[in-house]
Amino acid sequence: MSAKKPRLAVWKFASCDGCQLSLLDCEDELLAIAEAIDIAYFPEAMRAGVRGAYDVSLVEGSVTTPHDAQRIQDVRRRSKILITIGACATAGGIQALRNFRDVREFASIVYAHPAYIDTLATSTAIADHVKVDFELRGCPISKAQLVDVVASLLAGRKPATPAHSTCIECKIAGNVCVMVAHGTPCLGPVTHAGCGALCPSYDRGCYGCYGPKETPNAPSLSSRLAELGMDAGAIARVYSTFNSNAEAFRQESERHGAQNDQD
Amino acid sequence: MNDGVILSCADLNALIESLRAEGRRTIGPVARDGVIVYDDLESIDDLPAGMSDEAAPGHYRLARRDDDALFGYAVGPHSWKRFLHAPVQRLWRSEGERAAARVLAEPLSQEKTAFIAVRGCELAAIAVQDRVLGEGETVDRHYRARRDNAFLVAVDCGTANGGCFCVSMGTGPEASGAYDIALTEILEGEHRFLARAGSEAGQALLRNLPQRAATAEDIRAAREVVARTAQHMGRAMPVGNVRELLARNPDHPRWDDVAARCLSCANCTMVCPTCFCTSVDEASALDGSGTARVRRWDSCFTMDFSYVHGGGVRSSVSARYRQWMTHKLSSWFDQFGTSGCVGCGRCIVWCPVGIDITEEVRAIQASERETEARHGNA
Ligand code: SF4
Ligand code: SF4
Ligand code: SF4
Ligand code: SF4
Numbered sequence: 257m258s259a260k261k262p263r264l265a266v267w268k269f270a271s272c273d274g275c276q277l278s279l280l281d282c283e284d285e286l287l288a289i290a291e292a293i294d295i296a297y298f299p300e301a302m303r304a305g306v307r308g309a310y311d312v313s314l315v316e317g318s319v320t321t322p323h324d325a326q327r328i329q330d331v332r333r334r335s336k337i338l339i340t341i342g343a344c345a346t347a348g349g350i351q352a353l354r355n356f357r358d359v360r361e362f363a364s365i366v367y368a369h370p371a372y373i374d375t376l377a378t379s380t381a382i383a384d385h386v387k388v389d390f391e392l393r394g395c396p397i398s399k400a401q402l403v404d405v406v407a408s409l410l411a412g413r414k415p416a417t418p419a420h421s422t423c424i425e426c427k428i429a430g431n432v433c434v435m436v437a438h439g440t441p442c443l444g445p446v447t448h449a450g451c452g453a454l455c456p457s458y459d460r461g462c463y464g465c466y467g468p469k470e471t472p473n474a475p476s477l478s479s480r481l482a483e484l485g486m487d488a489g490a491i492a493r494v495y496s497t498f499n500s501n502a503e504a505f506r507q508e509s510e511r512h513g514a515q516n517d518q519d
Numbered sequence: 520m521n522d523g524v525i526l527s528c529a530d531l532n533a534l535i536e537s538l539r540a541e542g543r544r545t546i547g548p549v550a551r552d553g554v555i556v557y558d559d560l561e562s563i564d565d566l567p568a569g570m571s572d573e574a575a576p577g578h579y580r581l582a583r584r585d586d587d588a589l590f591g592y593a594v595g596p597h598s599w600k601r602f603l604h605a606p607v608q609r610l611w612r613s614e615g616e617r618a619a620a621r622v623l624a625e626p627l628s629q630e631k632t633a634f635i636a637v638r639g640c641e642l643a644a645i646a647v648q649d650r651v652l653g654e655g656e657t658v659d660r661h662y663r664a665r666r667d668n669a670f671l672v673a674v675d676c677g678t679a680n681g682g683c684f685c686v687s688m689g690t691g692p693e694a695s696g697a698y699d700i701a702l703t704e705i706l707e708g709e710h711r712f713l714a715r716a717g718s719e720a721g722q723a724l725l726r727n728l729p730q731r732a733a734t735a736e737d738i739r740a741a742r743e744v745v746a747r748t749a750q751h752m753g754r755a756m757p758v759g760n761v762r763e764l765l766a767r768n769p770d771h772p773r774w775d776d777v778a779a780r781c782l783s784c785a786n787c788t789m790v791c792p793t794c795f796c797t798s799v800d801e802a803s804a805l806d807g808s809g810t811a812r813v814r815r816w817d818s819c820f821t822m823d824f825s826y827v828h829g830g831g832v833r834s835s836v837s838a839r840y841r842q843w844m845t846h847k848l849s850s851w852f853d854q855f856g857t858s859g860c861v862g863c864g865r866c867i868v869w870c871p872v873g874i875d876i877t878e879e880v881r882a883i884q885a886s887e888r889e890t891e892a893r894h895g896n897a
Contacts, residue, residue, distance in 0.1 A: 288805040407805045416800040420785065420821040423871075427789035428606040428816055432552040432596060435871050437579050445784035445871050459552065470822045471836060473782045480577070480872050 262311035262410075265297035267331050269317025269324050270351055270379060274396040275342035276300045276316050285403050292410055312337045312409060315388075318344040318379045320351060325376070325385060332386040339405065340382045343395035343498040347467050350395075352379040352501035356509075379501070392417065393448050395465040395498035401450055419470040421445055422462050426453035434461055441481050443494060446472040446504065467499035474508040488512040523715035524730040525737055526702075528589070531712055532563045533728050534672070534700070538633040543670060546602060547635030548595070553581055555595040557602070560635065563589060574680040574753065574864065577873030590636055590704050593680040596869050598792035599634055599641055603665045604648060610661075610799065612811035627664035637673045637698065639691030640683075643861040644792035645671075646696055650855050651795050670720065673698035677706070677744050681753035682864020684877060688756055690861045692748040700725055703741035713741040753864060757881050762858075764884055765849040769841065773883050778837035780872055785818035787866035787874075788843060793859050798823065819843055844876060 266276060280301060282289065289295075293312070297304055313335035319325050332338060343349050354362060355378045363370040382388055392405055401417050408415040418424075422444035426433065434440040434456050442461035444453065448469040455462050468474070478491050486494070492512035495505040526534065538545050539561070549558040550567040560566065572592040573580045584591050609625045637645070645666075652662040673694035676685075685691030694701045699721035703713040713733055716722035788794040798817040803810040817824055819842045825832035833839045851859030860876070867875045 285805060292805050292807070403805065404802070407803050408801075410805065410807065411801075411803040411810070413801055413803065416802070418798075418821065418823060420818075420823070421782070423784040423786050424789060424816070424818065424821070427596075427786060430556070430597065430601065430606070432554045432556065433786070433869055433871070436577055436869055437552070437554045437596075442871070445782040445786075471783055471834075473779075473836065476780050476782055476872055 261292065261294040263296040263309075264293045265306075265310040265313045265331075265335070266295070266300065267297075267313055267315045267317075268299065269315065269328065269345065269382070270320040271317030271342065271344040271349065273300060273316070275345075275394075278341075278396050278399045278402055279314070282399050282403055289403070289406060293406070306334075309334050310336070312339065315340045315345050315382050316342055318348045318351060318381060319376070319385055320354075320379045321375050323374070328382060328385050337389045337409070338382075338386065339390045339392060340388050341392045341394075341397050341402065343393065343465065343467060344379075345382045346391045346393055346502075347381050347499045348379040348501035350498050350500070353496060354379055355501055356496075381501070390415070393466040394450050398450050398452070418449055420449055421469050422447045422449050422451065422453050422456075422466070425449045425451070426456045429453050429457055431456045434459060435480075435484075439484050441484055441486060441494065443477070446474050446477050463497060464495070464505065465498055467502045468504035472504040474504050475511070478508060478512065522738065523713045523733045523741075524725065524728075525733050526712045526714050526728065526730055528563060528710055528712075530729045531589075531702075534714075534724070535560070535562055535633075535635065537724060537727065538670060538672075541631065543631045543633040545633045545635060547672075548590070548592070550581060554579060555581070555592055557595075557597040557599070557634075566590070566636075567592065571678055572680045574682045574868040575873070576682075576867050576875050577870055579868050586706055587710065588677060588704060588706055590674050590676075590702075591678050593676060593678060593683050594638060594641065594863050594865060596790055596865065598790065598863070598865065599637060599645060599669075600648065600792050600794075602632060602634065603645070603669065604652060604659075604662050604795060605665075606816050608661055608797075608814045610812045610814055612809060614809045616807060625661070627660055628668065630665075631668050631670075632665070633670040633672060635672045636702075637671050637694070638676055638863075639673070639694045639696075640685045640688070640861045640863040641792060642671070642673055642694055642696035642698060643685075643688075643690035644863065647793045647855070647857060647859065647861065648795060649697075650857065651793075671698045671700075673701040673717075675701065675703040675741070675745050676748045677704050679748050679751050679753055680864070680868075682868040683753045683862065684755050684864060685862040686749050686752050686755070687758070688858065688860060688862030693745045703744055705737065705740045705744060707740050707743075711737070713737055754867075754875070754877050756860075756862065756877050757884050759884060761880055761884075762849045762852050764880070764887070765845045768883055768887075769845075771883050771886070773879065773886065774837035774841045776882075777840050777874060777879055778835065780874055781836050781840050782872060783820045783836045783839055784871060785820040786869050786871060787876075788818035788820060789816060790865040790869045791847075791860075792863060792865070793847075793861065794818070796824070819846070844879060847876070848880065 435442040443464035444462040448466040492509040495509040652659040676692035698717040822831040847859040
């Protein structure tokens with residue numbers, strides 16, 4: 257390998273830390289990763305401070321406060337390549353449900369002194385604020401895909417993270433289609449691949465953790481979900497989870513009256 | 520090759536046993552998760568006795584029959600493609616760096632297999648894939664090895680499901696083609712199987728099984744099974760020259776109509792027993808010590824499939840659906856000299872929104888006829 261190892265930083269915004277944990281969870285690969293790259297800033301795992309520029313930044317979490325909106329600009333300036341990881345960073349996360357309601361009302365219910373809460377009205381993806389070089393989907397991200405993204409960066413190739421449907425992974429795995437064979441609602445046909453069709457492998461419908469696939473046709477899937485017995489409220493809810501603010505899912509939940517049905 | 524012999528259920532079991540005794544992995548229909556899949560089986564006790572399948576566009580359920588038929592259903596979501604043209608196949612890997620790098624081809628499969636209950640449409644599909652992958656100038660060695668290692672026990676269909684249209688495609692319900700042994704399950708009277716050999720290997724195996732000679736009555740009963748199934752097809756491909764029809768309608772408004780329903784999920788191409796398309800990914804090690812090329816099933820419904828510098832050529836779903844359907848029913852003839860569709864119905868049944876390839880043909884055909892009629896009357 258070349259002499260100088262690339263410097264990597266891992267940044268956290270509004271998130272549950274689950275995606276960073278996926279990185280720590282790469283036990284088998286972690287040594288090889290540490291061999292190949294210099295993990296220079298990773299508060300979840302070590303105590304080094306922010307210092308200078310980084311070759312690669314992995315960004316977890318969404319932007320929900322005025323402070324974070326500024327901080328992401330600083331991260332961008334320090335990073336040669338900026339990669340967002342997980343549904344929060346790529347679509348706003350579960351906390352983007354606030355985008356559909358009045359966040360001040362939430363704050364007044366949750367906090368004793370809501371006046372101290374300095375938060376934005378929306379939770380938004382990192383790409384809404386700065387230029388992002390690569391987005392790795394998932395809630396949480398797949399550890400195999402994360403390793404592949406790092407390996408591809410080092411090798412100078414394209415990562416193998418296809419944007420097609422989850423159904424392709426489902427069929428490659430040899431699963432029985434829960435929608436056709438059991439009548440179980442499944443978001444697989446509109447959902448970005450990456451998890452290996454985890455839920456259908458355990459006889460459940462896909463929850464859409466990886467967000468919309470390329471060219472999703474959510475309206476057609478919704479018509480089918482309605483035939484399977486879901487009412488408008490239920491359809492709005494299936495699109496209103498970790499990727500509720502991703503364009504195709506947001507449009508579809510709004511079309512089914514998301515705002516009226518979240519109590 | 521001959522008129523055949525009669526096997527009892529126990530004799531059929533002896534057939535499976537002797538295939539296993541040859542060291543073959545025996546794979547056949549097994550009920551699992553509410554469907555009939557192809558998986559390992561050890562004896563006739565693993566077959567879905569007394570079961571049938573109810574299928575319609577986007578819909579499949581298992582049902583009970585009122586008899587103990589062992590093959591009383593049609594095809595499920597799996598096809599033999601899984602076992603011949605593997606969903607994921609490493610092609611080669613490399614070890615070492617720079618001058619010391621060595622490329623190691625992936626060894627070919629040595630596994631001996633026997634496929635139990637290959638249907639007429641599936642024999643036709645295997646013949647199609649043989650032509651595409653297993654013969655000619657560019658032979659896929661992995662396909663060829665698996666194909667050469669497979670012993671095919673075919674069965675005539677005694678029941679069709681709602682997706683089936685083999686009769687209109689000329690591929691069934693009778694098993695014909697490159698089988699080693701073919702069976703007809705006869706339920707009328709004593710539960711028995713008319714067995715005939717289609718190869719020397721099949722003949723050798725059959726000769727050593729307990730059996731009795733087939734009578735004229737057995738042969739009549741077997742013919743009846745096939746004739747009855749032929750009358751109960753789930754659907755039909757419209758008659759007429761579909762190849763020409765699609766070739767002259769690249770801009771038909773129906774492509775946009777179907778695109779509004781189509782999810783571009785690719786399930787149809789995954790379940791289709793003749794679709795062969797793949798992509799190859801690079802899987803490099805983190806420390807740069809090696810890499811591998813891994814092939815996986817792909818589909819003309821993905822954007823990457825038609826990617827050239829600057830983007831996908833078929834960005835609209837109507838263009839992608841048109842590619843799939845015209846390839847199956849029209850341009851496949853130009854390329855390989857046959858239809859790319861064998862009438863198994865899987866793409867219809869396993870489409871989450873129930874898009875029916877025969878219905879789409881019918882719609883385009885009907886609109887042309889209407890136009891002709893209008894012009895004719897003018
Ligand atoms: S179970 Fe879901 S993901 Fe799997 S093929 Fe069916 S619709 Fe697609
Ligand atoms: S196109 Fe459909 S019906 Fe024809 S062979 Fe393929 S899956 Fe079967
Ligand atoms: S229909 Fe599509 S996936 Fe199937 S063989 Fe043709 S191009 Fe390939
Ligand atoms: S025709 Fe059906 S199975 Fe095929 S891509 Fe469209 S929605 Fe999916």
